[in-house]
Amino acid sequence: MVDLLGQYDKIQEQVDSKILEVVKSGAYINGPEVHNFQKELENYLGVKHVIPCANGTDALQIAMMGLGLKPGDEVITADFTFAATVEVIALLQLTPVLVDVEKDTFNMNIEALKKAITPKTKAIVPVHLFGQCANMEAVLEVAKAHNLFIIEDTAQAIGADYTFKDGSKKKAGTIGNVGTTSFFPSKNLGCYGDGGAIFTNDDELAHTLRGMVNHGMYKRYYHDVVGVNSRLDSIQAAILNLKLPQLDAYCDARRKAASYYSEAFASNKNITTPITSSFTTHVFHQYTIQVKNVDRNALHQHLLDSGIPNAIYYPVPLHSQKAYTDTRYKEEDFKVTNELINTVLSLPMHTELDTEQLEFITSTILFFINN
Numbered sequence: 001m002v003d004l005l006g007q008y009d010k011i012q013e014q015v016d017s018k019i020l021e022v023v024k025s026g027a028y029i030n031g032p033e034v035h036n037f038q039k040e041l042e043n044y045l046g047v048k049h050v051i052p053c054a055n056g057t058d059a060l061q062i063a064m065m066g067l068g069l070k071p072g073d074e075v076i077t078a079d080f081t082f083a084a085t086v087e088v089i090a091l092l093q094l095t096p097v098l099v100d101v102e103k104d105t106f107n108m109n110i111e112a113l114k115k116a117i118t119p120k121t122k123a124i125v126p127v128h129l130f131g132q133c134a135n136m137e138a139v140l141e142v143a144k145a146h147n148l149f150i151i152e153d154t155a156q157a158i159g160a161d162y163t164f165k166d167g168s169k170k171k172a173g174t175i176g177n178v179g180t181t182s183f184f185p186s187k188n189l190g191c192y193g194d195g196g197a198i199f200t201n202d203d204e205l206a207h208t209l210r211g212m213v214n215h216g217m218y219k220r221y222y223h224d225v226v227g228v229n230s231r232l233d234s235i236q237a238a239i240l241n242l243k244l245p246q247l248d249a250y251c252d253a254r255r256k257a258a259s260y261y262s263e264a265f266a267s268n269k270n271i272t273t274p275i276t277s278s279f280t281t282h283v284f285h286q287y288t289i290q291v292k293n294v295d296r297n298a299l300h301q302h303l304l305d306s307g308i309p310n311a312i313y314y315p316v317p318l319h320s321q322k323a324y325t326d327t328r329y330k331e332e333d334f335k336v337t338n339e340l341i342n343t344v345l346s347l348p349m350h351t352e353l354d355t356e357q358l359e360f361i362t363s364t365i366l367f368f369i370n371n
């Protein structure tokens, strides 16, 4: 699905010497590389505060802790996402409330969001799934009307631009009260281990979060709040410092591969290619098609047999997962997710795809579907 070594090949010399430099510096945690990365990412995103942490799941958890959410508070998120989003809600003993998504963008359905609000609702977690933003202007409106926090899960969409109706733009993850991301190796901005970050323009929240990632300490050995241990290490930060200047080029390479796929599949009635909403750019963390009149699982297996990696993201809706079932859920409220799990297929998507590979992938898929 990804070609991390192919990407590494192109920056190998810089990466190798940088890693060695960090090792020789003796500063492995919170060293200058981490501080630099924080500043560079703040600049890139146009956000006041970036708080690096250990991974994208921690970023979500710490964001929710920082907002002061309390057991029993309801937090609304999408039914069709990676489990991390709902996991941390449950872990903090908040009440996850899952809502259906839109069939064409895979992102949170705003009508479903509105319907799910109760007097206990305290926060919304829109997930910018597969690389494009959820409808943030609508989410902001709902949040404002009901006095709710917004935590943007930007693990899959770092670098995407959101355009508001008045023409102003913001980076994904900097629109709500707080945004989170992951630097897991296969993410669009990936390091060579685990990493994550939290973004906010709120000075007070940033201060709280900075302490929370480090055992609730604001002064060494004085613990003002309950925190966690969640740090980005210096080697990962050094790698991210080398890769951040490439992020836009990486996104372009992904978009180019996506265009190739979409053109190749354009005239096939049994394949629905991903669309990009007018208010967002798409950074194609995943390129996900929907198939009909085709046995999706057979296509999945056929591609694997042909040496073409591909994956079903996601095979089970969160509301049907054993850990997250809730007697309040009704199947008819999850029509789209229940359909998507049977029709979606994510194709290889990374920065190193060449025309020959794309040609082989698309022709193999079209041959299977047309025969």
Ligand SMILES: *Cc1c(COP(=O)(O)O)cnc(C)c1O
Pocket (backbone or CB within 6 Å): 055, 056, 057, 058, 081, 082, 084, 085, 127, 153, 155, 156, 181, 182, 183, 184, 194, 195, 196
């Ligand atoms: C990857 C991912 C996460 C979790 O990030 P980790 O760094 O793996 O903990 C959270 N949410 C979404 C949508 C993701 O894709």
